[in-house]
Amino acid sequence: MKPSLLPAESALPGADRSPATGASEPALRPMGIETEYGMICLGFEGPVDFAFEASTLVRAAEIEPVFRGWDYSHEDGRLDLFGQRHRLARDPGDLADNRRRSAGLSRQELIADTVLPNGARYYNDHNHPEYCTDVTRSVFELVRQDAAGEALLLSCQRVRNAAGLEGQVLVVKNNTDYHGRSYGTHENYLVDRRLDLRFLIGQLVPFLVSRIALTGAGKFGSEGQHADRSVGLQISQRADFFARVSGINTTTDRPIFNTRDEPHSQPDRYRRLHVICGDANRSHYQTALKAGLTALVLDRIEAGHDFGVALNDPVRAMRAFSRDPGLEAVVETSRGRLALLDVLEIYLDAVTASAPGSGERAWIIGQSRELLDQLRSDPSAAADRVDWCAKAGLVAALEDGGEPLSGSELQRLDLAYHYLDPRYSTHLQLVGQGRMRSLVAPEQAGAALRRAPSDTRARLRGLLVARFGGLIEAIEWDSVQLRLGGRGARIDLGAVHSGDIDELSAAAERAADAAALERALARSGLVAFGER
Template sequence: MRKVVGIENELRADVGNSKSQKRFEDFDIPALIVGKAAYVQEAILNPQDDDPDSFTCKKINESVKMHESKGDPRHRSVRSIVEEHINRDEEQDLEPEGLNTMYRRRFGLSGGYSRSGFRVYLDGTHPEICTPECLTPYDIVSWDKAGEIIIDKAREEAEKQIGNKITVYKNNSDGFGHSWGTHENYFVENILFDLLTKNYHLERPTLASEIWKTFIVTRFIYCGSGKVGAEHLCKPEARNKFLLSQRAEFFECDLGIQTTHHRPLINTRDEPYTSFEYENKGKRLHVIIGDANMSEVATYLKTGMAMLLLNALECRGGLFLGHKLPILVNPLSALGEISLDTGCKKELKVYHRGDIKFMTAIDIQGVFCEELRAINYINHQDAPWAQDVISLMEDVLFDLKEDPFNLVGVLDWPTKLALMEEFLDDNKLDWSRVKADSEVFSKMKGLDTAYHRLDDKGIYNQLLTQGMFRRITDSATVEGCCVNPPQNTRAKIRGEIIKANTGNIAYINWHYAELVNPRRMVFFSDPCEPEITKERSRK
């Protein structure tokens, strides 16, 4: 089946001392960026009004009351934040915001869907932008980069409003133990979804899930974005080292539905974003283990290889691959070892062809690459872009084996590590001083985060402007993606409905819209098709 892919990016937004008199809550600036992004994208917002009698506002009030009655401290603090905010605004002669608006902004009931297929909204204290549904890794790279431009334009508009500098970063951790996500979503057949997310045979993992865990753990050698110093690992020596991945150390179990604590390698969330009658066609596999990539090559390989493997696993649950592919004995342990191994030479314990062996992450990914090439040779019509992904993957693995620094200007973590090594050499320092000297650590973390800035002062963007980073897409294509949705998925019809029904949409979601006049429901349930699947009148 064709693979639909999308990426969700939670972003970090920082603001300096504002020139206005208003004091900002932790979610004010992210919410402002979301609002400006919706404005520049001409997005449809949900909900569109603050009518206290509206369905959404009633549900908000019910939720606050319900959780307060159960003593939920999170929602009780929302009430206190709102009351404090309103009182302070009244004292400063500012227009106060009501409970509904504050609660909606704080807990993600904000933002909307754009004509170009994006969704933008507030997730806690982070602005989040989701790409439209895409059918190829080239497309997902292009719309992912367009999302960066959209958010940066929104940042500029937000700066004009508050009168001070705002900086937005596309990264995954702050260096002090806090992490937020970059999630991938793949539309897979129901049977594969069940094989990946459920344990059969007396709670033993399925073969498909073991193959998938091995793949997503070892792929960090090419799609890790890198960072200075461990935040969550128990090993004290890791705090003075460079890690391949920003997110790897925050994963603690194999399987689970949670995304913000005790994070699993395989997330079991079952939210298909299709109508009921289409759920038999497939489900959305929510992949939460991955870094925010600035490198286009990293995103291209990350999504392209995943799409090829998922297609292969849909053939009998991967049974024909079981004896060919290496499977990690302990994926969680291997994840930490891989992230600390900048030489990519650590040998990991695997099951392979009936024996226990030791292989590097490069060699493991090499076997995956070899088998996927063989499968694509047989079924080349299924994925015409596959040969390019596999060939590039083989080149990257070869360079990693020779010397990871061969991939400076190609992948994120080798480029960032080279910047850190240059800083230490220039200052006649070594890695033992990173955590011991707070000033050194602060400067290196500054370089680390500056790499991910979305404005023209970001290190990655400066390297890109100077022609020092390899590209997959191009600037003209990315600019076009800012205003146009993909033409071969349901994002196209969703964008057309938004464009043609300004002021006539009561509600819109990934897979349906409710129109006002005449009142009817319009469904575009199939992620792979740019067409309306059903219409239904409403009284």
């Protein structure tokens, strides 16, 4: 759930159909994505034990080698960025109605923590199977690692459904079950600890609200406290579920800006910015732009740039913008009444002024600008890269010359878009027809399950799991604890730098056996060994 964050000097080349990062261009900041997947459960008698089903899906992973377990001893989810400690609220609508089968599982069996050879973490979080990419400094590698998670979940669905268990489970990559419950797609970014927190919140919140034009997955109807039967297509799946501007909770009373302080790196130097207001995108382009454009905005904020715009009521603005796919709604701001694309353009203009002319930054800016222009002139032109526009196109085609679709029909159409199973996924049908662009081929996603990003400490974590998983005693985002030669060996991933990561990774690649690994780590002087 909390990808590791550590700067590295080298940047990873872009995806096959995307520009490579230029040699002279600094890489983007470390970033990662964590996705809670939904489950459609069919053919069950009585209430579904969602905890059991989520755990079963995670334990159905057939990839090897993996490390099973997670070190929670250093985690503290109650501390916020202001140094205050909170009691976390719990969503009363959590999927916990039936514990008939899960009650017989141990905590370890229920959570089913699994660390994969690509450095990712896969486990049961709040009764949803969750896949967390390790971090990278390339948006194209991030898309590959996120697509690897989709491939893994689809494989687990097939294994589970072939096992003779009750019912069938279909995995969906979305954010709502249409019964008032929302589950998250969270992003993580490394930011400088010295950055004034109130300045960061003030500058970032209008962007997080306005970026939904480019990053929204879309949905039909509305939910929650402000549900309105007149609402049709929404831009964002998550906009209904936010209640405040900032705060520490993630499952209820949700804030647009999350203040949880778990840096998973050097706490005196870095923060982990945990962004919880994004949507689960099927579009590869939206995943890349969601992370990439946010990273560029953070660059400008860290440089002290004031974007000069504030929303009078960000929560209400997000809801109003999301419920207006015509993009005509205006809200009160410090610059007067502005529409969604007006606010977004303020940010895009600012990052464009500082972006280089080539590499990933230029690609992010170019794609964002092109889509913004299309949304202003003809949103249907963006349907090959933007999920909510694709959904609008599907509805228009189905209703052409006929009766409008009912609310339940629209919801079924929405869910079908987010199925991972190619037999049912309208998104994958659009990809196959050439009507939705893709950045990652299925074989690339499968390969990414076994290959960690090479531009961050993910490389070392993945190598240790892949080559020496049987020697690992404990693992978390900050560290790996090994048992070598009868003594403990702890690698503090929060303290080593990029050159050290390269050295340790090379040692892990060269070592023929445990003894060779022990000698190499001892020579490095970067590993703390215990007594024999």
